[in-house]
Amino acid sequence: MAVDVDLTVTAGNYRFDGASFAVDTNIWLIGDEHEVLIVDAGFDATSIEAAVDGRDVVGIVCTHAHNDHADAALTLADATGAPVLLHPDDAKLWARVNPGRLPDAELADRQVLTVAGTSVLVLHTPGHTAGSVCLYLPDEGVLFSGDTLLSGGPGMTGDVLSSRSTLLESIHRSLLVLPDETVVHPGHGYDTDLGTERSEPWATAVKGSP
Numbered sequence: 454m455a456v457d458v459d460l461t462v463t464a465g466n467y468r469f470d471g472a473s474f475a476v477d478t479n480i481w482l483i484g485d486e487h488e489v490l491i492v493d494a495g496f497d498a499t500s501i502e503a504a505v506d507g508r509d510v511v512g513i514v515c516t517h518a519h520n521d522h523a524d525a526a527l528t529l530a531d532a533t534g535a536p537v538l539l540h541p542d543d544a545k546l547w548a549r550v551n552p553g554r555l556p557d558a559e560l561a562d563r564q565v566l567t568v569a570g571t572s573v574l575v576l577h578t579p580g581h582t583a584g585s586v587c588l589y590l591p592d593e594g595v596l597f598s599g600d601t602l603l604s605g606g607p608g609m610t611g612d613v614l615s616s617r618s619t620l621l622e623s624i625h626r627s628l629l630v631l632p633d634e635t636v637v638h639p640g641h642g643y644d645t646d647l648g649t650e651r652s653e654p655w656a657t658a659v660k661g662s663p
């Protein structure tokens with residue numbers, strides 16, 4: 454692999470609709486010894502900054518604006534000087550979590566970011582939230598899936614702004630078309646790969662749906 458992928462796990466409470474659940478969130482750093490792209494910024498900017506270890510931060514991508522992925526983004530941005538990047542369809546969620554200050558730039562489907570000489574393709578995958586994105590590194594065969602796809606199946610869609618049918622459609626259209634050997638780094642829990650997920654019953658149901 455031409456780039457390094459580092460994992461930092463942060464812990465806190467995911468909150469929605471007045472409820473609160475303790476969760477661990479995977480924070481991914483993509484890069485080399487000089488620069489990194491941070492994927493998600495939940496709960497603990499200090500530990501994420503420690504993982505950066507003085508490298509230049511080219512951007513902080515929030516895969517979506519749930520608080521467990523985005524509530525430390527602005528503190529981390531101020532600490533590193535890096536811009537926060539979010540898909541605009543999550544603007545409403547973002548305003549709940551980080552009121553009074555917008556992200557620095559908007560992500561778009563098929564946009565290409567670059568870090569450490571590697572291309573990072575933005576895939577807009579609505580469903581878990583309207584503005585959820587995944588990041589695909591074609592040269593590395595790696596996918597950062599946020600809460601769109603976890604090990605064992607799609608992310609949850611219990612929030613009022615989520616849609617299970619839209620999530621399944623996104624996974625089918627944008628993720629299951631990628632190679633089987635693609636390694637999946639999710640927003641929570643363990644890594645998986647697309648070949649494994651493709652063979653799961655839920656994915657077969659996706660294939661058979663209209």
Ligand SMILES: [Fe+2]
Binds near residue numbers: 517519522581
């Ligand atoms: Fe989420």
